[in-house]
Amino acid sequence: MSTDPGPQHAETPVLPHAHAVTWGVAALPHRGPKRELTTERIVEAAIAIADEHGLEAVSMGKVAAAVGVAPMSLYRYVTGKDDLLLLMYDTASEITVPGAAETWRKGLREWAMFVRAAYDAHPWLADLPPSSTPTTPNRLAIIEAGLTALEGVRMPDDGKVPTLLLLLGYIALYAKASSNAAVDDAVRRALPELVTDERFPLLAPAVRAGVFEPVDTDRDTGFGFGLSRLFDGIERWLERTDNTADSIDRLPTAITSDKQVREAAKLVEKARIDLRQAESKAADAVAKVTDRLRAAESKAEAAAEREAAKAALKAAKAEAKARR
Structure with missing residues (x-):
């Protein structure tokens, strides 16, 4: 009888609770008196609070009040606020991209528009920036949709995901940087006087012209401009004969x-x-x-014209005298 135990399989790591929930492998909680309470309902309530009041307004107490239970009841479904934030992040990141574009630029532009729409619907997403390793299904699905747009593009496989992470970072950063929610309106109005030509000679004229005024059309134009320039860079990189990854030395923080x-x-x-x-x-x-x-x-x-006028007048008088 053979003693060969057969192929060995690595044991699947035990996932943190919130990740296990997103992947559908978490054990179901023991239901309390309010049997209609679910993880999905808790997350939806938390997202509604964040959409209306911002991420800082989300607390276990407020979410519990929104779903009509005592705060301790939530802990049968989420282990704490960090768990809740991750579930909110993944749920709000559920995006469906049609993905039928003719070129990679059009495909990525459409992809970026859908991702940006999620950030517009849930501005607090920008407070939870994408990490270098997406770990939840919906965040990974965003990467998968982006890879669909890049399918067939002559690009190293180890360059495609970093490219998408670059674009995701831009979308999140632009959503954060273009928001005026945390800007004191009095300070913003004072900027044309505070930003002087002496201290900011290149920026000051643009500030006086209203570059920081909250105008939605400029915000859309600015986003499109930045996205197109990123595409230009990617396209130029693809045209290179050697399009291996570019590395850059990290500057030690001690230097700064x-x-x-x-x-x-x-x-x-x-x-x-x-x-x-x-x-x-x-x-x-x-x-x-x-x-x-x-x-x-x-x-x-003027002096020459006066002299010329005098000479002309003198000549005219002389001519008139000669005729007499």
Whole structure:
């Protein structure tokens, strides 16, 4: 009789409770008196609170009140707030992308529009940025939909997922950066005066022109512009003969906090300010000299015109006298 135990299989790791719920492998909780209470209902209530009041408003107590139970009753379904946040994140990330575009750019643009729509519907998603390793079904389904748009593209397999994570990061960051929810309106209105030409010579004109005014059309245009530029970069990368991954050295955090580095950076900034001021003075000097030269030329031209007029008048008088 053979003693070969056959092929060995690695034991499936035990998942944290919230992950087990998203993957459908969690043990069902023992139902309490309110048998209609479910994990789905709890998560839906939490999402409704976050949609209306923001992620910081979500608490076990408020969610319990929303579903009509005591806070302790929730713990039969979720182990705590961290569990609840992960379930909210995965549920709000359920996105269906048609995926019938003709080119990878159109496919990724459509994909990005659907992902962005989820962030518009649930702005708090931007407070839970995508990680380098999506671990829940709906977040992984987003990556799968993006890979569908890239199917057939001449790109290394180890470059496709990082590309999608780059785009996901852009979508989340733009949703966060373009929100005015946390901006004090009085401060925003004061920016044109606070952002001076001396300190921010390149930014100040744009601020005065209203670049930070909360206009939805500009927000959409800005998103589309940034997305297209990312696509341009991806397209250029695909055109390279060697499109292997580009690495970049990580700057040690000790460098940025080093006193000498910070002092040197301050000196550089001061030198830039001094240079801008010197350039401004030079431009003023050139303008003044130009004005003086133009004034002198105008004066000379006027004098010449007067002399010419006098000569013409004298000649006319002489001619008139000769005729008499």
